[in-house]
Amino acid sequence: MLAHYLEKPRSWILAHPEAPLNKTQYNNIIQAADRLMHGEVLPYIIGHWEFYGMDFHLTPAVLIPRPETELLVERGINWLRQHLTRRKAVDVGTGSGCIGITLVKNIPDLQVLLMDISSAALMVARDNAEKYDVMGRTKFKQADLLEGVSGPFDLICANLPYIPSSLLSILPVAKREPHLALDGGLSGIKVISRLLEQSRSKLLTGGLMLLEIESSQGLAVKTLAKAHFPTSKVQIL
Structure with a gap:
């Protein structure tokens, strides 16, 4: 989720835990976390998911x-x-x-x-x-x-x-x-x-x-x- 909203690879997220969030990033992450807590699944929230090293666009229709x-x-x-x-x-x-x-x-x-x-x-x-x-x-x-x-x-x-x-x-x-x-x-x-x-x-x-x-x-x-x-x-x- 962080990688998606910060538009960074996961390796960057792990290497930079101190990186600050701007207001838009913070709000997006808080909203996504709230949706997760209410039962939505991460791939539908962020709209994509990895498969065989590729990144596929997703909607709740698939x-x-x-x-x-x-x-x-x-x-x-x-x-x-x-x-x-x-x-x-x-x-x-x-x-x-x-x-x-x-x-x-x-x-x-x-x-x-x-x-x-x-x-x-x-x-x-x-x-x-x-x-x-x-x-x-x-x-x-x-x-x-x-x-x-x-x-x-x-x-x-x-x-x-x-x-x-x-x-x-x-x-x-x-x-x-x-x-x-x-x-x-x-x-x-x-x-x-x-x-x-x-x-x-x-x-x-x-x-x-x-x-x-x-x-x-x-x-x-x-x-x-x-x-x-x-x-x-x-x-x-």
Whole structure:
């Protein structure tokens, strides 16, 4: 928070604890601290958050990027670097665009379609694509998962809602972040199941599909994936 309002890196804040605040900085920090005390979360207050060494613009319309999602991105980057002819990807449920845009920034000739059912989320993703100067290699589409997209794609990435509906009322995250990005239906894998079904005709032979899921859902999702892609290798990491 201090780094944001002082417009300094965190290392500078730690190295200069004696630095005085001007009136505007002081007032902004006090107001932000008050919002924190009333339950708002820091990324929405300051309007941005770090992901994979990049700084993404955020609004309450999108999920806050999390470190565990960086593992999915790292896997995608490594695979793309090993498969030099695989250069067409889609980020389903893109939210802030952090997955797709990070892939594009790390793979110079990659083309990525960023998709979300929320128009407000796509506006945030577009802002981030403009910020990182990748508009020429990104496209945007508002749709429910892969509906209306012909593909096919070399890489399908998705961090979809995976929290069971019954748990949303008792989890603090449901009060702070968009319900649409969290509610995974009765079992928590309703949306993931639909994407797996749609992906059968959208994923190129030999392509890769990367999904973020909750740790307890591994067996159920693996079973679904094998049903839709019976000849493919399915791994839970």
